[in-house]
Amino acid sequence: MHILLLGSGGREHALAWKIAGSPLVTKFWCAPGNAGMAREAECVALDIADHAAVIDFCKKNAVELVVVGPETPLAAGIVDDLAAAGIKAFGPSKAAAQLESSKGFTKALCTEFGIPTGAYKRFTNAPDALAYIHTQGAPIVVKADGLAAGKGVVVAKTMREAEDAIAMMFDGTFGDAGAEVVIEEFLPGREISFFALCDGETAIPLATAQDHKRVFDHDVGPNTGGMGAYSPTPLVTPAIHDAIMAKIILPTVTGMKQRGTPFRGVLYAGIMLTTQGPKLFEFNVRFGDPECQVLMIRMMSDIVPALLAACDGQLQHFDLRWYPEPALTVVMAAKGYPGDYQKGTRIEGLDEAAKVEGAEIFHAGTIAKDGAILANGGRVLNVCALGKTVTEAQSRAYQAVDRINWPDGFCRRDIGWQAVEAEKAKG
Ligand code: AMP
Ligand code: GLY
Numbered sequence: 001m002h003i004l005l006l007g008s009g010g011r012e013h014a015l016a017w018k019i020a021g022s023p024l025v026t027k028f029w030c031a032p033g034n035a036g037m038a039r040e041a042e043c044v045a046l047d048i049a050d051h052a053a054v055i056d057f058c059k060k061n062a063v064e065l066v067v068v069g070p071e072t073p074l075a076a077g078i079v080d081d082l083a084a085a086g087i088k089a090f091g092p093s094k095a096a097a098q099l100e101s102s103k104g105f106t107k108a109l110c111t112e113f114g115i116p117t118g119a120y121k122r123f124t125n126a127p128d129a130l131a132y133i134h135t136q137g138a139p140i141v142v143k144a145d146g147l148a149a150g151k152g153v154v155v156a157k158t159m160r161e162a163e164d165a166i167a168m169m170f171d172g173t174f175g176d177a178g179a180e181v182v183i184e185e186f187l188p189g190r191e192i193s194f195f196a197l198c199d200g201e202t203a204i205p206l207a208t209a210q211d212h213k214r215v216f217d218h219d220v221g222p223n224t225g226g227m228g229a230y231s232p233t234p235l236v237t238p239a240i241h242d243a244i245m246a247k248i249i250l251p252t253v254t255g256m257k258q259r260g261t262p263f264r265g266v267l268y269a270g271i272m273l274t275t276q277g278p279k280l281f282e283f284n285v286r287f288g289d290p291e292c293q294v295l296m297i298r299m300m301s302d303i304v305p306a307l308l309a310a311c312d313g314q315l316q317h318f319d320l321r322w323y324p325e326p327a328l329t330v331v332m333a334a335k336g337y338p339g340d341y342q343k344g345t346r347i348e349g350l351d352e353a354a355k356v357e358g359a360e361i362f363h364a365g366t367i368a369k370d371g372a373i374l375a376n377g378g379r380v381l382n383v384c385a386l387g388k389t390v391t392e393a394q395s396r397a398y399q400a401v402d403r404i405n406w407p408d409g410f411c412r413r414d415i416g417w418q419a420v421e422a423e424k425a426k427g
Helices: 010-020 051-060 071-075 078-084 103-113 126-136 159-170 238-258 291-298 303-312 350-354 390-402 417-426
Strands: 002-007 027-032 065-068 120-123 140-144 153-156 181-185 190-199 203-205 214-216 220-223 228-231 264-274 277-284 327-334 359-363 366-369 372-375 379-386
Touching: 002 010, 002 051, 010 027, 010 291, 010 303, 010 359, 010 379, 027 051, 051 078, 065 078, 065 303, 071 078, 103 120, 103 181, 103 238, 103 277, 120 126, 126 140, 126 159, 126 181, 140 159, 153 159, 159 181, 190 238, 190 291, 190 303, 203 238, 228 291, 228 390, 238 264, 238 277, 264 303, 291 327, 291 379, 327 390, 350 359, 350 390, 359 390, 379 390, 390 417
Parallel strands: 002 027, 002 065
Antiparallel strands: 120 181, 140 153, 140 181, 190 203, 190 264, 214 220, 228 327, 264 277, 327 379, 359 379, 366 372
């Protein structure tokens, strides 16, 4: 089978690694890819925003399946355009991708189908939004409606922060994405990521994971795309797992089908575990990054038949197997991230790092130049490891990190802390 994977981050390297391991694959390309993905596939310099160019490449190379990694091409309707050209693509249609590309859309779906989420209101002007927050008080959450590269959410602890966030969003900081603003009740609790593979009708839960969004140890500093993750998370007990499937995932899949916009692809629910049960605070319509990295390491089954079954509406009798061992990933980022950072700095020691037992290194923002690996983005490497426990996976991942010589990079030192504490408490 000929497969093309779109994207160039750590999530896509992990997907490429897993897809490349499938005996069904005869030819495999990544566009645009990165230095790590070049080990798994042939990287092609396609502009993935240019749908006609992607279609042309697929036709010339008899591509039978396109796997879309990031949300931007999904929200731009690449799956619809490929389908219209007769090319099978894994991921939701543009209409179904609104679950991520419009927070207001998701909130309305939650109301229509009784999906537990925070109370909210939608606004298209600042005075009404300000009047509303004054009736609600702080803490409160202010969200730009559209895609804002993970920066469109302000969890305001004070009224002043909420007022500033509203002003910033209606000032055009996020362009069209901020033309509508959703104001949401602050949900106290612990946050987890939940993934389900969907074919428009059936949803199969994938493994659970926990992300670490803040840039510094002890979960402080600004939000990032994610500084590390582990899977499974002990926070999701079997009872919580069942509640999430029954109250959040299945009503969403059924609701989307009823509305005539069935959801196919990976549904990623951002969930707060509150004292009143799990509540949804956002959907994404693709794998999480870096959660995907730990999921791919733990997935025992061949991923290619699973992706095909999701495209073809055949998940009903599908079964995915997972390794029971936990996996953990540490993100190494360029100093300064998520603010300004340098590109082009040299990274050494990757081969030595990969020799640590259970370790696997996925590239995110890297580029190969004259035989050297250079940093080429904010989040640059994912140093992952499997272990018998999260504590062991964590220790292996940091052993590998310590073999990497990259003076211009940094990472958090406490990825997995909640699970490690829980393992310690258990003895
Ligand atoms: P997002 O960029 O949508 O992933 O949101 C960034 C972060 O904001 C999430 O990871 C949550 O920690 C937090 N967040 C979003 N909505 C809420 C909410 N209603 N209550 C509390 N925290 C929230
Ligand atoms: N890890 C967060 C995200 O992928 O959005």
